[in-house]
Amino acid sequence: MSVAFKSAIDDAVLDELRAIIGDDDRVLTNLSSRVNRTRVPAPFPVHRWAEHMPDVAVLPTSTEEVSEIVKLANRLRIPVVPRAGGTGLADGAVPLRGGILVDVKLMNRIHEVDLVDRTVTVGPGINMLKLNEELRRHGVFYPDDPASYPCSLVGGRIGAGGWSLLGARYGHTRENVVSMQVVLPTGEIAQIGDGGGRKLRKSSTGFNLKQLFTGHQGTLGICTEATLELAPRPETEFAAFFAFEDYASAWETTGILSKSGLATIAGVVLFDEWKIAYLRRDDEAYIEQPESVRAVVAVAMYGRRVEVEPASKVVMQLGRSAGGRYLGDEISSGDWASRHDRYAIPLHGRSTEGQAVPMSWHCEDAALNYSALPKVREAWHAIVARYRERYEIFDDWGMFAYTGGANKPWADYLVEIDVGIWEQRLNEETWSAWVDCKREIAEVTLAHGGSITACHGATRAGDAELVPTEMGTAWPVVKAIKRALDPNNVMNPGKQSLDEAYE
């Protein structure tokens, strides 16, 4: 069966949407409302903007409204694209085939704070920072902390299956969502969790559907309500940054820290030589560092003071055990605080002539094991260097490796290479070059036993076509699930090569 789409929005459809929503101000067809819901911060084919615009954006305020919208779309075979903050670094929230964009930002209420069973139930349009401002007076917090913390929303985090800066201590998004309400691609409403309970963290009844509905990139449904974990608000934070003269020593120290068994460690971050060179251009913390600073390891801990204080002394020893030099209190505390919000930075890179130019941020975010980091790093930088030599739009902003295992930080890493893309110079040739570059980077990841994304999702040209390869013998299972839940391929079509489910 082949399911092909083209936009099918006409006045009759708009009338039905307005009848469902009951408020014309929440059914948006004007150009600016649609343009503003087209792209995300990641590099975007600005020369083909119109191809990615939704035909209409709707802002529901209830699960029932979302359900009726999706039923309409499924009946008429119209693509539906869920969108929360639109802060993703891949294309989960970018319409590929027009259709109805369901913007959940108005579903931003806190429905319940349960301090006894330690959950908070919210709409998908709430932001973690705003949520935690409310939770603070109760002495608890929701510990999901992406680099977009001040601007991303809970619904997008669930759709993407996001990674958290504090994941080594508190888990990532999928560990911190206890259950959720989901509108399926046919419009039915399902309560999804571990077993049937809304507030249970562990069950062996039925299938564990919660994992399936966390990180599907909006291809299996729309989360309309989420019950989230409440952790005790940390009493004490400690961060320490160590400098190294070579990558190998920094890599070794990253392993030492992440395998230390210190339970308060929330994250360990490895900055490679290219990253330090990039920061040395214009980051106040690194500009005046001596040339001997070529790699950095950062570690942060959260918890009760009785835990963090003695552990901090161990961290200071371990951080120096392979040649690390402490970068000082000011950088350690200041730079760590800035890690919660990387979206506040006006991004710019350098043209091949060295001129500062505005660039968008491509963050390739593979999941890799510790042992693979050194070789992958060399291969990735070589790829980007080759493309920069030929095309002026590329700039290598270096690599980070972050501890990636939830509560088990010792072996898995979210490894990112940040590549600046000069969007003003994009055309068909340079866009194709960027897609090719991205694909080569992803192929290196697969060759080293990794996964092509640890956080953002494989929704973009350049890696979406590699999803079947990575999934291997599980790919028929993935396709069967997609086809069963979304028989007409209306839910965020075109992502992750899932069109193959309908061939």
Added chain:
Amino acid sequence: MSIFRLGEQQPPEARRINDEVVMRFEHVYEVDPRLMELTGQQSMPAWDTQRIVDGRWDYLDWMHDHFADEVLLAGEESETMEGRG
């Protein structure tokens, strides 16, 4: 309280930090204007620069307070900047 004096709003001459960075105010680094030919810069009075810098520090302090009740420091100076002022 600081007093606004028009004559004090002209940024001082930049001093060079390295090949790509200059500095006009203490601890406020700027990309060398020679590298900003494709990206226009607006002239900015001293008070506005100070406002942005102060805002940045306020923001980082706020972020610390947002995530934990206290920030524990190692209490040690930088080992890479020793003797560099």
